[in-house]
Amino acid sequence: xxxxxxxxxAPSQVSGTISRHTSPPACTLLSVGQAFSGTQNVxxxxxxxxxxxxxxxxxxDLEHGYLCGTMEALNVPMADTPVVTFWEGEIVDxxxxxxxxxxxxxxxxxxxxxxxxxxxxLPLLSQVEIDGGKSLDLSNxxxxxxxxxxxxxxxxxTDCGLxxxxxxxxxxxxxxxxxxxxxxxxxxxxxxxxxLKSTNEGRSGFSxxxxxxx
Numbered sequence: 283x284x285x286x287x288x289x290x291x292a293p294s295q296v297s298g299t300i301s302r303h304t305s306p307p308a309c310t311l312l313s314v315g316q317a318f319s320g321t322q323n324v325x326x327x328x329x330x331x332x333x334x335x336x337x338x339x340x341x342x343d344l345e346h347g348y349l350c351g352t353m354e355a356l357n358v359p360m361a362d363t364p365v366v367t368f369w370e371g372e373i374v375d376x377x378x379x380x381x382x383x384x385x386x387x388x389x390x391x392x393x394x395x396x397x398x399x400x401x402x403x404l405p406l407l408s409q410v411e412i413d414g415g416k417s418l419d420l421s422n423x424x425x426x427x428x429x430x431x432x433x434x435x436x437x438x439x440t441d442c443g444l445x446x447x448x449x450x451x452x453x454x455x456x457x458x459x460x461x462x463x464x465x466x467x468x469x470x471x472x473x474x475x476x477x478l479k480s481t482n483e484g485r486s487g488f489s490x491x492x493x494x495x496x
Contacts, residue, residue: 311454311456311458311459311480312339312349312426312454312456312459313339313342314340314341315338315339316338316339316459316480317336317337317480317481318336318337318338318461318478318479318480318481319334319335319336319337319478319479320334320335320461320477320478320479321333321334321335321476321477322335322465322474322475322476323474323475331359333355333356333357334355334356335353335354335356335476335478336354337351337354337478338351339351340352344373344375346378347372347373347377347378348370348371348373348378349370349371349428350368350370351369351371352367352369352436353366353367353369353430353432358444360443360444361438361442363437363438364437365435365437365438365442366437367432367433367434367435367436367446368432368433368434368436369430369431369432369433370431370433371428371430371431372428372429372431373427374415374420374426374428375420376415376416376417376418376419376420379429380414380415381393381397381406381410381414381415382410382414383429383449386431386448387467387468388449388466390414392466393451394407394411396451396464396466396473397410397451399464399473400425400427400453402425402453402455403427403453406418424455424456424457425453425454425455425456426454426456427451427452428451428452428454429449429452430449430450430452430463431449431450432446432449434446445469445470447467447469447470448465448466448467448468448470449465449466449467450463451464451466458479458480459479459480460477460478461476461477461478461480462475462476462477462478463475463476463477463478464476
């Protein structure tokens with residue numbers, strides 16, 4: 283959720299499924315109630331800045347390549363309170379979603395530029411260049427690749443000075459629960475990095491404390 287530059291509307295779903303492929307491995311660290319904590323780098327040419335970020339998983343459906351949750355930015359300079367957004371995610375499983383986004387103003391070249399920021403993606407690149415990775419079997423891959431798209435602000439209005447027009451390319455490590463991501467929005471600073479570590483908080487269930495979803 284970088285500083286607002288321009289708003290771009292976008293759908294939350296993508297159609298089309300590809301058969302003959304299995305889902306990514308089930309992972310206990312990617313489950314409802316799991317919490318993550320870290321930073322998002324929102325540096326620009328003018329200044330360097332990192333916001334503290336908390337993420338919590340609200341829903342996860344590996345069979346349909348779907349998950350959702352909240353993202354909380356804690357030290358946003360222009361906000362009087364932590365800014366919380368609700369996001370929905372697409373799990374790249376080559377069945378429901380491929381490595382090519384096909385929306386949100388992201389071209390295949392944009393996709394490749396962002397996915398190749400993850401070292402764990404590089405062994406997959408040659409096949410992705412051929413068919414978007416449709417023929418890959420990711421069931422034993424130690425990483426889960428995703429896109430996270432913020433849908434709305436939970437506790438502030440749209441005039442808060444931040445934008446949710448873009449989306450995150452995300453790589454999740456099944457071994458330690460770490461998350462790395464890069465934010466994409468043509469109207470924002472490129473390659474804003476998200477770095478999160480799994481925490482033990484909230485493993486027993488999901489809670490918004492004082493925040494309430496719309």
